[in-house]
Amino acid sequence: MQIDIVTILPSLVKGFFEDSIMKRSIEAGHVTLNYCNPRDYATDKHKQVDDYQFGGGAGMVLKPEPLAALLDDLMQELKYDDIIYMTPEGETFNQKTANYYSQKQNLIIICGHYKGIDQRIRDLYVTKEISIGDYVLSGGEPAAAIFCDAVIRLIPGVLNNETSALTDSFQDNLLAPPVYTRPAEFRGLQVPDVLRSGDFQKIEDWRHDQAVENTRRRRPDLLED
Ligand code: 6GU
Numbered sequence: 001m002q003i004d005i006v007t008i009l010p011s012l013v014k015g016f017f018e019d020s021i022m023k024r025s026i027e028a029g030h031v032t033l034n035y036c037n038p039r040d041y042a043t044d045k046h047k048q049v050d051d052y053q054f055g056g057g058a059g060m061v062l063k064p065e066p067l068a069a070l071l072d073d074l075m076q077e078l079k080y081d082d083i084i085y086m087t088p089e090g091e092t093f094n095q096k097t098a099n100y101y102s103q104k105q106n107l108i109i110i111c112g113h114y115k116g117i118d119q120r121i122r123d124l125y126v127t128k129e130i131s132i133g134d135y136v137l138s139g140g141e142p143a144a145a146i147f148c149d150a151v152i153r154l155i156p157g158v159l160n161n162e163t164s165a166l167t168d169s170f171q172d173n174l175l176a177p178p179v180y181t182r183p184a185e186f187r188g189l190q191v192p193d194v195l196r197s198g199d200f201q202k203i204e205d206w207r208h209d210q211a212v213e214n215t216r217r218r219r220p221d222l223l224e225d
Contacts, residue, residue, distance in 0.1 A: 001104065002106045004034045005033065006037075014142035021202075025155065041065075041066040049063055060113075062121075063118060067117060084147075085128070088134070092131050093150070094170070101151045110126065111143070120192075174214075177208075
């Protein structure tokens with residue numbers, strides 16, 4: 001998979017992919033991340049990428065010309081499955097959306113800033129708008145990093161244990177069951193006997209029951225779907 005991230009602040013995204021699973025997914029060639037900066041396409045001497053909004057009001061808007069020139073360049077080189085704009089006005093991201101995008105080949109992700117991007121870029125280029133929740137961030141970069149993490153870890157081969165992603169929270173609309181590691185006793189609290197029984201079927205049943213109970217208690221809305 002190739003993901004081209006359009007951002008005027010690439011450093012806000014980069015660190016996210018320099019450790020652990022995301023780093024390895026890049027090193028192993030499961031994903032290529034490119035950072036594309038609209039500032040490189042600004043033509044005036046100040047390399048201006050934002051401007052005041054028509055009609056007045058607080059906050060700057062990313063100008064259309066540098067963004068369009070950048071996107072034209074990218075689209076000339078590659079066919080993209082989607083051009084995604086990260087915005088709180090988008091469709092709320094969830095595990096189902098992550099599964100969907102993990103099967104795509106080439107994506108562009110546009111990070112907005114200030115008040116966002118000029119509407120005409122949305123009208124002319126953007127094919128999907130995604131939000132990561134009902135709150136407002138200063139820019140789309142953290143949202144893009146979160147989107148990429150959730151999607152990339154689902155690409156076959158990225159997680160060394162192939163079943164690992166399948167047993168994640170949300171994968172079947174259930175929260176995860178509790179997990180334990182050594183020692184078997186910690187501050188008087190015991191690991192449940194069933195997990196040490198060696199009986200695989202009993203362990204699976206216990207985990208499922210715990211997942212259902214966890215979900216019923218904390219997120220009953222998930223069970224209604
Ligand atoms: Cl995708 N962008 C911004 N700026 N804020 C957000 C968001 C995205 N999702 C939730 N809040």
